[in-house]
Amino acid sequence: MAKPKGADIKPNLDNDAQAPLLTTPITTPSFAYQLKGKKGWSRVLKAGGYSLDGFRAAYRTEAAFRQLFWLNLILFVAVIALPFALTIKMILVFASFLSLIVELINTGLEASVDHTSTAQHPLAKIAKDVGSAAQFLVLLLLFCLWMMALSSLSLL
Numbered sequence: 584m585a586k587p588k589g590a591d592i593k594p595n596l597d598n599d600a601q602a603p604l605l606t607t608p609i610t611t612p613s614f615a616y617q618l619k620g621k622k623g624w625s626r627v628l629k630a631g632g633y634s635l636d637g638f639r640a641a642y643r644t645e646a647a648f649r650q651l652f653w654l655n656l657i658l659f660v661a662v663i664a665l666p667f668a669l670t671i672k673m674i675l676v677f678a679s680f681l682s683l684i685v686e687l688i689n690t691g692l693e694a695s696v697d698h699t700s701t702a703q704h705p706l707a708k709i710a711k712d713v714g715s716a717a718q719f720l721v722l723l724l725l726f727c728l729w730m731m732a733l734s735s736l737s738l739l
Contacts, residue, residue, distance in 0.1 A: 637687065645690050647718075648683075655679040658729070671732050678725045685721045689714035 641648040658679055662672050692714045696707045 637691075641687055641690050645686070648686050648690060651682055651686050655683060658725075665732075665736065667732055667736070671735065675728055675732055678721070678728050682718070682721045682725050685718050689718050 642652065659676065662675050667675070693711055696710050700707065
């Protein structure tokens with residue numbers, strides 16, 4: 584079997600221009616390292632707790648997430664109440680979850696950009712605008728799917 588290209592190249596760590604080697608061992612593991620060491624159910628429970636923290640933070644700090652949460656709750660009740668075929672119900676529920684997922688990602692992206700710098704920067708604007716555009720597309724998808732589903736019932 585042939586070696587991948589560049590596999591025989593060894594880094595030159597003797598050069599002073601390179602980053603110095605770590606000569607003293609780390610005696611206290613970092614907080615992140617301690618979390619990564621969790622296994623089994625302990626890790627699952629911790630991850631569930633972090634997820635709940637994320638939901639709470641998004642709900643408390645983002646009006647858009649609160650609006651989407653309540654909108655999708657109403658739409659979920661409508662999915663249950665209206666006599667759609669099972670496949671249509673599944674697609675509508677999927678699209679509702681997708682809108683919440685994209686809003687959570689957009690909220691995280693905006694928080695990361697704001698944490699990095701509160702100064703106005705063109706790249707920060709691009710990051711926030713792209714997240715907003717993704718959410719717009721998901722909401723447009725949700726709207727179109729609902730219009731198609733309702734038209735299948737001849738309610739429009």
